[in-house]
Amino acid sequence: MLISALFTTTAVFYGLACALYLAHLTRGREGLTRATNGALGVAVALHVAYLVTDVAAGSSLVADIHRVLSLVSFAIVVAFLVTTLKRRVTVLGAFITPVTLLFFLASGLGRSVESVPPDVRSQLLPFHIAVNVLGVSAFTLAFGAAVAYVVQERLLRRKELGGVFKRLPALDVLDSLSFRASLVGFSLLTVGVVTGALWIARESVGRAVLEPAPLMGIATWWVFASILGLRVMSGWRGRRAALGTIVGFLCAVSVLAFYALRAGGMHS
Amino acid sequence: MSSDLIVVGLSHHTAPVELRERLATPDEGVPQELQALVAEAELHEALLLSTCNRVELYAHAAEPHRALERARAHFRSRAGEGVESCLYHHRGADATHHAFRVAASLDSLVVGEPQILGQVKTAFELANDAGTVGMLLGRCFTRAFAVAKRVRNETRIAEGTVSISSVAAELAEKIFGDLRGRRTLLLGAGLMGETAARSLGATGARLVVINRSREKADALAASCGGEARDYELLQSELVLADVVISSTSADRFVLTRELMREVCRARRHRPLFIIDIAVPRDVDPRVADMDNVFLYDVDDLQKVADEGLAQRRQEAEAAEAIVRAEVGDFESWRRSLALTPTIVELRSYFQQVVKEEVARTAPRLSARSDEDERALRAMSEAIVNKLLHPALTHLKASASQPEGEQLIAATRTLFRLGSGDPPSPTQGSADVVDAARASREAPTNGPLPTRKTHGV
Known part of the structure; x- marks a missing residue:
C-alpha cells in the first residue's frame, strides 16, 4: 500500500518537474526555475523513499527489469543533477525529465515477479546490471544534449532566434556535453557487454545471446563505437554526431524494452 | 499629509550629454552632494542617482514645493542656468512611478538593458551609507528593486538585442559558447564589418584582417587590435577561422561554393559562422546548405535586430502594467501610514x-x-x-x-x-445638543447637518 502510494506520488512529481522544465524552455519565465528545482528535488526524495521501502520489504534493486527501470530513471536524474552543478545546462531538463518519467512509469507496469530464474543468477549479474544502468543514464544525458543540439541547430539555420534559441545552451557546449557523456556511457557499456558475455558463457545460457535484447545491446555498443570513432578519427561533430547519438540511445532503450517485454511475456 | 516623495533631475530624454556630464557626480562625491542637498532643500531623506544617462534626486520632503524649488536651484548652481529647461520633477505617486520605471529599465535609452538596476542599487547603498535614507525612501527603493525583478521575470523585456553588431556577437556566442581565443577573420574594410569585428573582439575573440590592399588591412588591424594577413592567405585563414565577417566591395562572390567546399573539407567538420555584411553579397548563399556552416547576411541580422526592438516595445507594455499595479500597492501602504x-x-x-x-x-x-x-x-x-x-x-x-x-x-x-x-467634553455636549436642535429644525427633505459626519 505504502509502496504504491510512493510510486504514484513520485510519478506525479516527476511529471510536474517535466511539465515545469518544458514550460521553462518554451515560456522562459525565470520564476519557474525555483519551482522546477523544487519539484525535481521532491521527486528524487520520494524516489529514494520508494527504493528504500522496496529494499526494506526484502527485494533486490536489480531483482527484475521493472526494478532496474526504476533504478535507471533514478540514475538519470542523479547524473543530470550532478551535471547541472558543473555546467549551466538546467534547461536540458526539458529533454531529460521526460525520459526519466517514461522509464519510471514503465517500471510500474510490472512488479513482484522475479524475471531472472534463480538458477541463472550469479554474482556477476548485479555488477553487469549496475554498469549498464549507469551507462544508460550517461547515454540519456548524451541524448538530451543531442536533441537540444538538433533543435538549436535547426533554429539557427532557419534563423528563428526566439526565446527557445536564447534559452538553449551554445551548440559547442551541447556537442561537447554529448561527446563526453557518450564516452562515459560507452566505457560503462563496454564493461557491461563484457560482463554480459562472461555471464552467458559461465552460466551456460548460450541461447540467450541470440535473443533480441543482448543483440540490441551489442548494436548499441557498435553505434556508439562508430560515432566516437568518427569523432576522434575524422573530427566528426555537430548535427551528424547528434543524430548518431540519438540513434544509439534509441538502441539502448530498445534493449530495456525487449527485456521488459520478455518479462511481461513470462508473467503472462 | 503635506510631506511627500519628490524626484527632480534630467536624463537622456531631456538633456544632451554635455549637460548630463556637468551634473554627473562620481560615487565618491555622492555622500557630500547628498549632505549639501539635504541641508539646502530641507529634506528628510535623499538619494542621488547619477549615471551617464541621468542625474536624479529622489527625496522625502516636509514641504515638497519648496524642496523642489531649492533642488532645482542647487542643480542650476552646479550646471548653469541652461540646465533649468532640461529639469523635470514629479511628486507623490508620480515620483514613485518614475522610480519604479527607472529601476525596471523602462526609462532607459535601450529599454530593458540590465545595467540600470545595478546603478540604482549602488545609489541606494551610497545614500544608505550617508544616512540619508529613511523609512519612506527605503521602502520605495526596496519595492523598486522588487518591481525590477518582477518585470525581468514576468516579461521578456531583456530579451532581444537591437544592433547588428551585437546580434552578430550574440549569435557567435550561441554557436561557440565562450568566444575567448576564437579566431575571427575580418574580410574587407567596410565600416559595418569593422564595428561587428570590434563587437566580437570585445568578447575576447582573436582578430585577423585580410584585405586586397595590405595597407588598409594593416591600418584596420592596428585600430582593432588584430593581425593583418596577405590576401593570398585567404583560403588557409578560412580553414583556421571560427567566425568570418565579410564586408568587401567586390561585385561578385568572394567566398564561392567551390572555395568553401575545399575549406570545409580541410576544417574537418569544425563549425564556421559567416556574417556577410557586404552589399552586394560576398558569400554564395548556397554555402548556407553546407554542414556545420552558418551563414547570416545583413538582412538576416537586421531582421533579428528589428525583432528585438519590436519585442521589447511589446513587452514594455506588460511591464508598465506591473509598474502601475506596484505603484498602487505602494501608495496604499503610504496612506495607511x-x-x-x-x-x-x-x-x-x-x-x-x-x-x-x-x-x-x-x-x-x-x-x-x-x-x-x-x-x-x-x-x-x-x-x-x-x-x-x-x-x-x-x-x-x-x-x-x-x-x-x-x-x-x-x-x-x-x-x-x-x-x-x-x-472639551462640555463643549462636546453642547455641540450634540446644537446638532440635535438643528436636525429638528431642518426641512425634512433637506440635507442633515450630521449626515456627513455619519459618513465619516
Whole structure:
C-alpha cells in the first residue's frame, strides 16, 4: 500500500518537474526555475523513499527489469543533477525529465515477479546490471544534449532566434556535453557487454545471446563505437554526431524494452 | 499629509550629454552632494542617482514645493542656468512611478538593458551609507528593486538585442559558447564589418584582417587590435577561422561554393559562422546548405535586430502594467501610514472624555463598592469601544483606498487630533445638543447637518 502510494506520488512529481522544465524552455519565465528545482528535488526524495521501502520489504534493486527501470530513471536524474552543478545546462531538463518519467512509469507496469530464474543468477549479474544502468543514464544525458543540439541547430539555420534559441545552451557546449557523456556511457557499456558475455558463457545460457535484447545491446555498443570513432578519427561533430547519438540511445532503450517485454511475456 | 516623495533631475530624454556630464557626480562625491542637498532643500531623506544617462534626486520632503524649488536651484548652481529647461520633477505617486520605471529599465535609452538596476542599487547603498535614507525612501527603493525583478521575470523585456553588431556577437556566442581565443577573420574594410569585428573582439575573440590592399588591412588591424594577413592567405585563414565577417566591395562572390567546399573539407567538420555584411553579397548563399556552416547576411541580422526592438516595445507594455499595479500597492501602504497615529489619538481622546465624565459622576453615587467602580469603568470602556467600532472599521477598510487619506484628514479635523486642543467634553455636549436642535429644525427633505459626519 505504502509502496504504491510512493510510486504514484513520485510519478506525479516527476511529471510536474517535466511539465515545469518544458514550460521553462518554451515560456522562459525565470520564476519557474525555483519551482522546477523544487519539484525535481521532491521527486528524487520520494524516489529514494520508494527504493528504500522496496529494499526494506526484502527485494533486490536489480531483482527484475521493472526494478532496474526504476533504478535507471533514478540514475538519470542523479547524473543530470550532478551535471547541472558543473555546467549551466538546467534547461536540458526539458529533454531529460521526460525520459526519466517514461522509464519510471514503465517500471510500474510490472512488479513482484522475479524475471531472472534463480538458477541463472550469479554474482556477476548485479555488477553487469549496475554498469549498464549507469551507462544508460550517461547515454540519456548524451541524448538530451543531442536533441537540444538538433533543435538549436535547426533554429539557427532557419534563423528563428526566439526565446527557445536564447534559452538553449551554445551548440559547442551541447556537442561537447554529448561527446563526453557518450564516452562515459560507452566505457560503462563496454564493461557491461563484457560482463554480459562472461555471464552467458559461465552460466551456460548460450541461447540467450541470440535473443533480441543482448543483440540490441551489442548494436548499441557498435553505434556508439562508430560515432566516437568518427569523432576522434575524422573530427566528426555537430548535427551528424547528434543524430548518431540519438540513434544509439534509441538502441539502448530498445534493449530495456525487449527485456521488459520478455518479462511481461513470462508473467503472462 | 503635506510631506511627500519628490524626484527632480534630467536624463537622456531631456538633456544632451554635455549637460548630463556637468551634473554627473562620481560615487565618491555622492555622500557630500547628498549632505549639501539635504541641508539646502530641507529634506528628510535623499538619494542621488547619477549615471551617464541621468542625474536624479529622489527625496522625502516636509514641504515638497519648496524642496523642489531649492533642488532645482542647487542643480542650476552646479550646471548653469541652461540646465533649468532640461529639469523635470514629479511628486507623490508620480515620483514613485518614475522610480519604479527607472529601476525596471523602462526609462532607459535601450529599454530593458540590465545595467540600470545595478546603478540604482549602488545609489541606494551610497545614500544608505550617508544616512540619508529613511523609512519612506527605503521602502520605495526596496519595492523598486522588487518591481525590477518582477518585470525581468514576468516579461521578456531583456530579451532581444537591437544592433547588428551585437546580434552578430550574440549569435557567435550561441554557436561557440565562450568566444575567448576564437579566431575571427575580418574580410574587407567596410565600416559595418569593422564595428561587428570590434563587437566580437570585445568578447575576447582573436582578430585577423585580410584585405586586397595590405595597407588598409594593416591600418584596420592596428585600430582593432588584430593581425593583418596577405590576401593570398585567404583560403588557409578560412580553414583556421571560427567566425568570418565579410564586408568587401567586390561585385561578385568572394567566398564561392567551390572555395568553401575545399575549406570545409580541410576544417574537418569544425563549425564556421559567416556574417556577410557586404552589399552586394560576398558569400554564395548556397554555402548556407553546407554542414556545420552558418551563414547570416545583413538582412538576416537586421531582421533579428528589428525583432528585438519590436519585442521589447511589446513587452514594455506588460511591464508598465506591473509598474502601475506596484505603484498602487505602494501608495496604499503610504496612506495607511497615517492611520495608526489617528486611531491611537482618537481612542485616547474618547477614553479621556469617558474617564473625565466617570470621575465627575462617580462621587454623586452613594454607597458604591470597589466592584461597582470596576463595573463602571468596564462599562465606560465598552461604550468607547462600541462607539468607535464602526468608525475605526471604516477607517481601516478605506485606509488603502484613495479616499482614505481624506477620511483620515476629516477625522483629525473633526476631533481636532494632533492639534493639542481636542474639544472639551462640555463643549462636546453642547455641540450634540446644537446638532440635535438643528436636525429638528431642518426641512425634512433637506440635507442633515450630521449626515456627513455619519459618513465619516
